[in-house]
Amino acid sequence: MKQAVLVLNVGSSSIKYQLLELEPAGEGAREPGARLATGIVDRIGGEGAGTLTHKQPDDPQPYEVSDTFADHEQALAAVLGAFRDAGPDLAKIELKAVGHRVVHGGSEFIQATVIDDAVLAKVTEMIPLAPLHNPANITGIEGARRAFPDVPQVAVFDTAFHQTLPEAAYTYAVPSEWRERYAVRRYGFHGTSHEYVSRRAAAILGRPVAETNVIVLHLGNGASVSAVAGGRSVETSMGLTPLEGLVMGTRSGDIDPAIPAYLQRVAGLDSAAVERELNRSSGLLGLAGSNDLRDVNKKADAGDPAARLALDVYRHRLRKYIGAYYAVLGRVDAVVFTAGVGENDPRTRSQSLAGLERLGIAVDDARNESTADRGERFISPDGAEVAVLVVPTDEEIEIARQALGAVS
Ligand code: ADP
Numbered sequence: 001m002k003q004a005v006l007v008l009n010v011g012s013s014s015i016k017y018q019l020l021e022l023e024p025a026g027e028g029a030r031e032p033g034a035r036l037a038t039g040i041v042d043r044i045g046g047e048g049a050g051t052l053t054h055k056q057p058d059d060p061q062p063y064e065v066s067d068t069f070a071d072h073e074q075a076l077a078a079v080l081g082a083f084r085d086a087g088p089d090l091a092k093i094e095l096k097a098v099g100h101r102v103v104h105g106g107s108e109f110i111q112a113t114v115i116d117d118a119v120l121a122k123v124t125e126m127i128p129l130a131p132l133h134n135p136a137n138i139t140g141i142e143g144a145r146r147a148f149p150d151v152p153q154v155a156v157f158d159t160a161f162h163q164t165l166p167e168a169a170y171t172y173a174v175p176s177e178w179r180e181r182y183a184v185r186r187y188g189f190h191g192t193s194h195e196y197v198s199r200r201a202a203a204i205l206g207r208p209v210a211e212t213n214v215i216v217l218h219l220g221n222g223a224s225v226s227a228v229a230g231g232r233s234v235e236t237s238m239g240l241t242p243l244e245g246l247v248m249g250t251r252s253g254d255i256d257p258a259i260p261a262y263l264q265r266v267a268g269l270d271s272a273a274v275e276r277e278l279n280r281s282s283g284l285l286g287l288a289g290s291n292d293l294r295d296v297n298k299k300a301d302a303g304d305p306a307a308r309l310a311l312d313v314y315r316h317r318l319r320k321y322i323g324a325y326y327a328v329l330g331r332v333d334a335v336v337f338t339a340g341v342g343e344n345d346p347r348t349r350s351q352s353l354a355g356l357e358r359l360g361i362a363v364d365d366a367r368n369e370s371t372a373d374r375g376e377r378f379i380s381p382d383g384a385e386v387a388v389l390v391v392p393t394d395e396e397i398e399i400a401r402q403a404l405g406a407v408s
Contacts, residue, residue, distance in 0.1 A: 003094045005032055005400040006148075009101040010140030012132055015041045015075050018396045019088070022096065022404070032400035036088050041075040050075075054082035072136065076143040095151045098144045099403030101192070101395070103133035105157030106183060112160070112402035115141055115153040123155065129183070129240065154403035161195040162188030164232040169328075172239075186244075188226070188236035190218045196398040197338045197391045198228040204376055205333060205387060213329045215322060218393065219348065220339035221249035221291065225318075227325040235328045237321055243279060246321065247314045249291035252282035254317070284310050293341050293348070311348075318352035326359055334387040335361060337379075343392050349379065353388065360385030 003022040008015065016039070023033035035057060043050030050069045055062040063086035069075040083090050100115070106126045113119055120141060127134045137155075145153055162170075170186040171179070178184040194216045202212040209231040216226045223246040227235040237245025237253075246253045260274040269277075277286075285291040287310035288299060299307035326332050337349050346368045353361050361380075368379040380388035 001092065001094050002036070002088075003030060003096055004036060005097050005099055005403055006095055006144075006151075007099045007101070007396045007399045007403070008140050008144060009396075009399075010072060010136050012136045013042065013044050013046055015044065015072065015079060015140065017079060018400075019083075019093075020396065020400045030404075032397055032404065036093070037083065037086075039079065039082060041069060041078060044069045044075045045071055052078050052082055054079075054086055056087065059086075072139040073143055076140070076147060080147060095148060097400075097403040097407045098148055098151055098153045099399040100137060100141050100144070100153060100155050101158065101399055102137045102141075102155040103158045103189065104130035104187065105155070105159045106187070107163065107185070109155070109157045109160050110163040112154050112156045112399075112406040114406050115145075115155050119155060129187075152407045154406045156192060156399045156402045158189045158191050159187045161191030162186075162226070162233045162236050165234060165236065169235045184240060186236070186239045188224070188233065189238045189242045190222065190224045190226075191233070192395045192398040192402070193218050193338060193393045194224075194226040194228065194233060194236070196395065197336055197393055198226070198231065200376060200391045201334045201336045201387075201389055202231075204378075204389060204391070207333065212333050213331055214334045214336055215325045215329070215332055216336045216338065217318065217322075217342050217352075218339045219246070219318075219337065219341035219345075222251065223248045223253075223339070223341070225321045225325060227328045229329055235325055243275075247287075247310075247317050248283040249293075250280050250283045250285045252278045252286070284314065287313060293345060297345070297347070311351075315348060315351045318348070319354070319356070322352065322356065322361075323359075332359075332361075332386050334389050336389045336391050338391050338393040343374070343390055349388070349390070361388065363388055 005020050007018045018038045019036040020032040021034045021036050022030035025031040037056050039054040041052045049066050052065040053062050063082055102123060104126045106129060108122050123134060123138055141153055172184060174184060197216050198214050199209055201214045202209040213229050218224050222242055225237045226233050243251050260271055263269045263274050284296050288296045288307040290296055296307045296310050300311050341348055350363045350368055353363055362384055363379055364381040376391050378387060378389055
């Protein structure tokens with residue numbers, strides 16, 4: 001019988017899932033490897049019909065269902081239906097764990113954790129820290145517990161990897177009551193990606209993780225940087241929420257914290273409205289009218305000044321963080337690009353590193369621009385003091401790996 005881990009990433013209006021087969025990894029150990037199935041359900045709880053798309057590696061055509069998914073419960077039932085109708089048959093697979101992506105684990109959760117009622121209660125207590133994400137994650141956990149009552153459910157937190165931040169890095173200089181009573185501090189996100197990518201970087205360099213220092217640039221729709229010293233996150237750009245730090249698709253990243261109060265005075269915007277706009281209408285969208293970097297690139301190439309400015313702001317912010325995190329680490333072995341923009345946009349990579357030669361950082365143009373290899377690769381010249389790498393992220397593999405680790 002095949003063994004597998006099911007990874008569930010339940011968002012406010014979507015469910016993404018992957019079934020990963022466990023493969024031999026020497027000495028009787030097994031690790032997540034090949035995808036047996038991947039899928040997504042979108043527009044859950046929205047107006048009109050959503051779509052479930054379910055793929056198996058050898059299927060020429062994905063299995064698709066269009067339906068109104070009134071809530072997550074119904075969507076999860078449809079996912080089970082897809083496994084029943086299109087396969088693989090879950091009854092013929094030994095599920096070792098269901099790994100749930102959970103966005104906010106606060107200071108409580110420093111690693112992947114098997115879910116029981118007490119864990120679920122704590123994740124529920126953290127809803128004020130992640131009001132959009134944690135409720136959806138909880139719905140997914142409750143549904144999966146009902147669907148797979150005999151399989152251990154494991155929470156893998158976006159925040160956990162950054163729980164190693166030193167106090168000096170995670171503390172905001174704000175009144176003690178805010179910090180102590182309301183848990184105001186830096187938490188950081190995208191932890192599974194930063195962990196996976198930093199570990200891969202050490203492997204690519206052929207060095208022990210414990211002796212490798214890297215700066216990881218996770219540049220997707222959401223974007224964050226981390227400084228990872230010897231496998232431990234020591235600084236990261238997202239904060240109490242994912243709003244802080246880099247310029248993102250629709251989020252502003254860093255701004256003067258006095259701006260919301262200013263806008264309240266001059267524009268009558270309440271804090272909820274400002275928060276919404278900073279999360280949904282800012283970033284590349286606010287600057288250039290599109291949150292998709294490919295569109296912004298096209299507009300900039302066509303001479304649109306707003307798009308050019310957006311790219312300049314985006315890359316300037318990146319360069320500033322790279323310099324700052326270099327100072328935090330002292331010695332940097334690699335700068336690593338990952339996620340949609342990091343993996344696919346050579347101009348962002350070269351321009352965010354431009355002028356950093358004194359730090360030992362350089363990009364080989366031919367390597368950077370080559371589209372022949374889309375996998376893990378060096379884009380720095382041979383013999384460079386600091387390696388510059390592209391490492392495709394794989395959050396599902398990492399969630400499966402950690403879920404398996406938590407139950408074995
Ligand atoms: P998410 O955070 O939603 O998982 P992704 O990691 O998929 O996001 O990244 C999405 C971003 O990656 C978008 O801004 C998109 O424009 C960008 N992207 C994807 N492919 C390319 C490409 N070929 N060139 C430039 N940007 C790209």
